Amino acid sequence: MAEPVIRVVLADDHPVVRGGLRALLESLPAFEVVGEAVDGDAAVREAQLTRPDVVLMDVQMPGVDGLEATRRIRTAMPDVAVLVLTMFDDDDTVFAAMKAGAQGYLLKGAEQVEIDRAIRAVVAGEAIFGPGVAARVLQHFAEPPAAREEVPFPQLTDREREVLDLVAAGRRNAAIAEELFLSPKTVANHISSIFAKLAVADRSAAIVRARDEGLGRSS
Structure with a gap:
């Protein structure tokens, strides 16, 4: 029995990055890139038009950023998973992405096998983070509640x-x-x-x- 195809939208304002991700995914079995977006607004539109299984979302894009786009997609289309793929590994961005509804968080430069595994995991409903990010998440939740003060606008640095x-x-x-x-x-x-x-x-x-x-x- 053939493996189900995982439909993917790529959201990144750099065409070279999108091209690389497309080539990577097309070299793997069971992935189909059904749309691309250069900013957050376009990512939301593509998700609405194509109803993918997952959106690979950059954080910093012109106009509406990836965090706000993630929030809009997850609110309007909770069946569409979002996997953040970014250069930013600071605490503010990691936890803002989680609060926005992202199920996974990888850093650009992740190996092909890691991206493959992460996409399959978030589509299956799991949460997955790159090694360095995962350690930070675990440390955060190991802290007592008093040590974790909520800050306004967590998407801001x-x-x-x-x-x-x-x-x-x-x-x-x-x-x-x-x-x-x-x-x-x-x-x-x-x-x-x-x-x-x-x-x-x-x-x-x-x-x-x-x-x-x-x-x-x-x-």
């Missing part, structure tokens, strides 16, 4: 959360740059990333979201 806190307090970019010892351009880049991750269009909307979560009150 610590630095982005600092910037958003100051934005919510009414600070302008120049003042934020001076306080955090950053260049104005770096602050502007952080703010653009914050807008994308929170799916807000402007500073006012970001301030409303931030103040609803208690930011901007200490400055």
Whole structure:
């Protein structure tokens, strides 16, 4: 009896990465790439159109990022699995991906056999993480609850959360740059990333979201 085909959507803004993943999967039995996406919005659309078994999701993409796309896909299509494949292995990103509903988390550079195993695992309903990520997850859940404080907007990095806190307090970019010892351009880049991750269009909307979560009150 033939092995069931696993239908995959690839979401990554780098065509070379998508091409490499497509070639890798097409070299393995029982995989079919049914769609590709260059950003989070496109990933959600492709998932809706093709109803794949799994989406291989990058985290940092233009516009809507992979974490928000994961959240939307898992909310609207809980039967579609999401396996994050990214360069980022920091705690904030790992746990934000888990909270968004990703069932697996691998780092780019994973071996073919590891990607093969991870895709099959998440499609079967299991949770799977690369070796380094798995150790971090286990350590996190081994900590007592008091040591794990919930932070607002877990999809943001610590630095982005600092910037958003100051934005919510009414600070302008120049003042934020001076306080955090950053260049104005770096602050502007952080703010653009914050807008994308929170799916807000402007500073006012970001301030409303931030103040609803208690930011901007200490400055």
